[in-house]
Amino acid sequence: xxxxxxxxxxxxxxxxxxxxxxxxxxxxxxxxxxxxxxxxxxxxxxxxxxxxxxxxxxxxxxxxxxxxxxxxxxxxxxxxxxxxxxxxxxxxxxxxxxxxxxxxxxxxxx
Amino acid sequence: xxxxxxxxxxxxxxxxxxxxxxxxxxxxxxxxxxxxxxxxxxxxxxxxxxxxxxxxxxxxxxxxxxxxxxxxxxxxxxxxxxxxxxxxxxxxxxxxxxxxxxxxxxxxxxxxxxxx
Numbered sequence: 001x002x003x004x005x006x007x008x009x010x011x012x013x014x015x016x017x018x019x020x021x022x023x024x025x026x027x028x029x030x031x032x033x034x035x036x037x038x039x040x041x042x043x044x045x046x047x048x049x050x051x052x053x054x055x056x057x058x059x060x061x062x063x064x065x066x067x068x069x070x071x072x073x074x075x076x077x078x079x080x081x082x083x084x085x086x087x088x089x090x091x092x093x094x095x096x097x098x099x100x101x102x103x104x105x106x107x108x109x110x
Numbered sequence: 111x112x113x114x115x116x117x118x119x120x121x122x123x124x125x126x127x128x129x130x131x132x133x134x135x136x137x138x139x140x141x142x143x144x145x146x147x148x149x150x151x152x153x154x155x156x157x158x159x160x161x162x163x164x165x166x167x168x169x170x171x172x173x174x175x176x177x178x179x180x181x182x183x184x185x186x187x188x189x190x191x192x193x194x195x196x197x198x199x200x201x202x203x204x205x206x207x208x209x210x211x212x213x214x215x216x217x218x219x220x221x222x223x224x225x226x
Contacts, residue, residue, distance in 0.1 A: 032213045043116075043203045043220035044154070089153075093213040097144055098205070102153045 002027040002092050002099045009087075009105035013080055021075040021104045023064075023090035031092040033057075033066050033073040038103070039086045047075075047088070080108045112138045114206050116218035123194055123225055131189045131221045133204035139184035140206035144215070145177075148201040160187050194225040 007022040025031070035047040035057070048057035053068035062077045073090060087103040113136040123129050133143060142161050146154040158174075160166040160181035168174045178190040187206075191198055201222055205215040 034214065036217075044205070044217040046214065046216070049214060087153075093215075095207070095213045096142075097156050097159055098154070098215065100153070 002031060002094065004090050004092055004099050004101060006090050006101050007104050009103070010107055011104060012107045012109065015082055015108055015110050016079045017108075019075070019077040019080045019084075019106070021088055021090075021106070022072070023074055024070070024072045025090070025092035025099075026071065027092050027094065029094060030068070031094045033064070034091040034093060035062070035064055035073070035075050036089040036091060036098075036100075037086045038089070044089065080106070082108045082110055084108050112136075112206075112208070112216045114140075114204065114216045114218040116202075116204055116221050118221060119219060120222045121224070123223070125195055125225055126193055128190055128192045129194055129223060131191075131202055131204075131223075133187045133189070133206065133218050135185045135206045135208075135216070138206075138208045138216075140187070140208060141184065142207045143181055143187040144205045144207075145179060145187075145189050146203045146205070148203060148220075154203060157189075191223065194223070196225045199223055199225045 004025045032051045034049045036044045037047040038044045048059040050057040050066035055066045064075045087105045089100040089103040115134045117132045145157045157172045158166045158168045166179035181187040203220045204218045
């Protein structure tokens, strides 16, 4: 079945720093790739997605590119804000339950 | 985007009582719904998968007689925590999938259960 390896947190950055959260996956076939975000005290919500190779998902300044050759979907943001502090989950999905691990906690300091 | 609601958002109940949590897809038909629980500072843990009109599939270690799941329609699934105990206190989140190519899931806002 599908699996994912995600950068361990917590990741602590200063405001306006560059962010990369690595995500690599194993899958049979071609999954759709998702990043979900969970802000403190809230449920999960979709951050961005990509459905085929070389697609770039983007939202709220975050980007991730579907890299089939490296089976990766790294999350990046050029300048983080305090409000980006949350837990981020990468999910390679071909239907069914979410495939994610512990998530990566991001803490942005002013 | 698709919206999933959960009700109630918070509930406090006494030990030994039962609590029902509803999960509704508001603007799409959810062929599959998932129930998760989350402990503080932990990742989500899948409890069960439910498909409309059929029995839920429970993950290993989850007591199906304690956590009753009903998916009676394409827009509603319920989770009933029976004979709740303090250790059942947790954040419960549902998600819904309409199936199809994208496999995208839509999450409810979660329900905070506190058992006293």
